[in-house]
Amino acid sequence: MGYFCMTQEVKEWYDLAKMDLGVAKHLEATYHPKPFEVICYHCQQAAEKGIKALIMFYGAEGGMPKIHDLSFLLNQIKKKVFIEDKYYDYADTLTPYGVSIRYPNELFLEESHAKIAIQYAEEIMQWVDNIVTNIEGNSEGD
Numbered sequence: 001m002g003y004f005c006m007t008q009e010v011k012e013w014y015d016l017a018k019m020d021l022g023v024a025k026h027l028e029a030t031y032h033p034k035p036f037e038v039i040c041y042h043c044q045q046a047a048e049k050g051i052k053a054l055i056m057f058y059g060a061e062g063g064m065p066k067i068h069d070l071s072f073l074l075n076q077i078k079k080k081v082f083i084e085d086k087y088y089d090y091a092d093t094l095t096p097y098g099v100s101i102r103y104p105n106e107l108f109l110e111e112s113h114a115k116i117a118i119q120y121a122e123e124i125m126q127w128v129d130n131i132v133t134n135i136e137g138n139s140e141g142d
Contacts, residue, residue, distance in 0.1 A: 010056045017049035036109035037101045043117035044097035050128040068098040090120035
């Protein structure tokens with residue numbers, strides 16, 4: 001097994017993902033009326049950037065895919081890390097928020113969509129965090 005560490009590029013993707021999730025949670029908690037489209041968009045972005053941090057973490061052969069489909073991105077690392085089925089379900093829910101939301105009248109969103117989007121993005125980020133920090137912590141002295 002190779003040795004992994006959080007390179008600057010991984011850290012940049014990871015930090016951007018955390019920032020997007022923070023923006024989504026802040027908007028959900030403080031902004032009225034709640035901008036569901038913007039909240040859901042930032043949740044998709046958090047998940048995308050978190051998964052891209054993992055792609056970089058494990059080595060992006062051929063470079064970073066310029067794709068926003070979260071299931072496609074998960075498939076880039078499925079041979080390198082165990083991915084629970086629920087993350088593919090989360091990906092299917094979040095992916096449309098990254099593109100369709102940019103166009104008026106493409107999606108109709110309610111508060112329940114925003115709450116689920118935040119939950120899914122938080123769980124994906126916790127998964128990313130557990131991988132990065134567990135391996136990072138176990139690789140000291142390598």
